[in-house]
Amino acid sequence: MRISIVFTFFLFLLLSGNAVAMEASDNAGSHPLPVGAAMPDLLLRGELSAGHLTHLGLKGPAPRHLSEIQAKTVILVAFSMYCPHCQREAPTLNELNALIASRGLSEEVKLIGVGIGNSDFEVQVFRDKYATTFPLFSDPDFRVNKELGEVGTPFFYVLAMNPEKKEIRVVKTLLGRMESAESFIDQAMKACE
Amino acid sequence: MTSTLPASLLFVALLLFLPTQLPAQEASIPPDRVYETGRLKPVDSTLKVKVGDPAPDFSLPTIDGEKITLAEFRDKKNVVLSFVPAAWTPICSGQWPGYNIVQDMFEQTDTQLIGISADNVPTLHAWVQEMGGVWFTVASDFHPHGQLAEALGILRSTGEAERSLFLIDKEGIIRYIDVHDINSRPDLGPLIKAMQKLE
Numbered sequence: 001m002r003i004s005i006v007f008t009f010f011l012f013l014l015l016s017g018n019a020v021a022m023e024a025s026d027n028a029g030s031h032p033l034p035v036g037a038a039m040p041d042l043l044l045r046g047e048l049s050a051g052h053l054t055h056l057g058l059k060g061p062a063p064r065h066l067s068e069i070q071a072k073t074v075i076l077v078a079f080s081m082y083c084p085h086c087q088r089e090a091p092t093l094n095e096l097n098a099l100i101a102s103r104g105l106s107e108e109v110k111l112i113g114v115g116i117g118n119s120d121f122e123v124q125v126f127r128d129k130y131a132t133t134f135p136l137f138s139d140p141d142f143r144v145n146k147e148l149g150e151v152g153t154p155f156f157y158v159l160a161m162n163p164e165k166k167e168i169r170v171v172k173t174l175l176g177r178m179e180s181a182e183s184f185i186d187q188a189m190k191a192c193e
Numbered sequence: 194m195t196s197t198l199p200a201s202l203l204f205v206a207l208l209l210f211l212p213t214q215l216p217a218q219e220a221s222i223p224p225d226r227v228y229e230t231g232r233l234k235p236v237d238s239t240l241k242v243k244v245g246d247p248a249p250d251f252s253l254p255t256i257d258g259e260k261i262t263l264a265e266f267r268d269k270k271n272v273v274l275s276f277v278p279a280a281w282t283p284i285c286s287g288q289w290p291g292y293n294i295v296q297d298m299f300e301q302t303d304t305q306l307i308g309i310s311a312d313n314v315p316t317l318h319a320w321v322q323e324m325g326g327v328w329f330t331v332a333s334d335f336h337p338h339g340q341l342a343e344a345l346g347i348l349r350s351t352g353e354a355e356r357s358l359f360l361i362d363k364e365g366i367i368r369y370i371d372v373h374d375i376n377s378r379p380d381l382g383p384l385i386k387a388m389q390k391l392e
Binding site: 025026028080081082083084087117119120121122125126129140 | 224283287288291295325381385
């Protein structure tokens with residue numbers, strides 16, 4: 001009896017693990033930065049609305065550096081207009097952004113997206129199609145993704161910003177879709193403590 | 194024996210329940226099914242047509258078991274031919290799923306999108322199924338091998354078509370050509386803008 005339960009439990013773990021791992025367009029040569037690593041000060045390019053610029057505390061249009069974003073925590077999601085998992089994740093990303101606001105975290109936590117291999121046009125297609133509520137940057141030549149470790153999509157980096165030490169540190173990563181926006185923000189906030 | 198029964202039932206229940214949790218629909222191609230080509234010569238053919246030329250007519254079998262011709266769109270719709278080099282290869286497996294979310298842009302500009310490769314119909318069928326299906330027509334330029342690609346001057350010496358885009362207007366005239374570096378995905382922007390410029 002006990003063995004059967006243990007067996008069933010592990011089978012469940014194995015199968016659900018596979019299901020989660022499949023929810024990404026993984027990249028064969030991917031080598032994400034591990035938790036604890038320093039994130040390079042990425043040059044973020046793209047066309048941002050005035051509202052989004054203000055939200056991030058950026059003066060003037062892109063390109064801007066990651067370190068210029070006014071926040072304690074940046075949740076960076078690497079996505080692509082071409083990735084079906086990202087297309088399906090889009091509503092949950094808006095949900096995540098709404099949760100950040102409803103929990104009163106808008107000042108300290110900023111959610112941004114980077115369209116890996118996507119031109120401004122392609123990022124705009126994604127923005128329009130899914131009425132994306134948070135700032136999206138473009139990465140037409142994969143320059144940002146080289147620094148991110150050539151990750152698959154979607155890929156989440158939770159980053160602790162420390163402007164005094166001029167340091168940005170990886171505190172949590174996730175390849176593939178979130179289980180839910182709620183569980184993700186809980187885990188992200190815990191990782192930041 | 195009796196004590197293992199609940200666990201066995203749980204096991205069966207799990208087996209029934211789990212498949213519904215797996216992302217069978219709209220999935221991207223699992224990495225282990227994609228053949229890594231490595232870096233290829235960017236372009237390996239010489240174009241035989243230019244913007245302003247009439248497009249050669251064609252009749253190609255589709256994965257729906259039909260035939261598609263250029264002539265059937267004459268005076269009715271603009272046509273975009275999206276050639277990809279081969280099924281089950283890295284960039285191609287991402288390009289068409291992206292076109293899935295811009296169907297409205299093709300409809301607004303009265304443009305028919307046709308995806309083409311020189312693979313045979315069963316291979317294209319399996320590959321498109323694996324990517325969760327696409328809204329546009331997918332046709333095969335397999336036999337005689339790469340005949341349309343050859344007529345356009347985009348058949349590589351190894352038998353694949355170049356990764357390329359052709360926009361043909363309602364009069365059958367080529368209005369936009371992008372023969373792209375085979376190793377990278379063409380930006381959607383210039384194609385859509387060219388479509389929007391047509392009447």
